[in-house]
Amino acid sequence: NTSFSSSHAPRLRKEKELLAQLKLQRIDHPSEVLYVSTVSCYSKLFGHMIEHAVYVFRNISDLFKHTPISVKVSYIENFLVKFSDLKCSYSS
Numbered sequence: 001n002t003s004f005s006s007s008h009a010p011r012l013r014k015e016k017e018l019l020a021q022l023k024l025q026r027i028d029h030p031s032e033v034l035y036v037s038t039v040s041c042y043s044k045l046f047g048h049m050i051e052h053a054v055y056v057f058r059n060i061s062d063l064f065k066h067t068p069i070s071v072k073v074s075y076i077e078n079f080l081v082k083f084s085d086l087k088c089s090y091s092s
Helices: 003-022 039-058 069-091
Strands: none
Touching (some): 003 039
16 A cells, blocks of 8 residues: 555545535546636645645655755655646546
């Protein structure tokens, strides 16, 4: 069980709760569950995406727990946000 897989189910649960709360319009598609998104929805999902990415990064290894804060900030600025945004856009 990886950090990603253990955090994937809770992230999807949060996304489904948000979809229900915002009552987004579903797009008719034969094999995928798709919705018409809004800026409001995306901004709320973005917080979940960042939370998910940070969780994965924290649990990659014990080495990361002891990484200097300046290096962690660099990871977040240069990798986490972009990775999380892309991953969630294509997987959600």
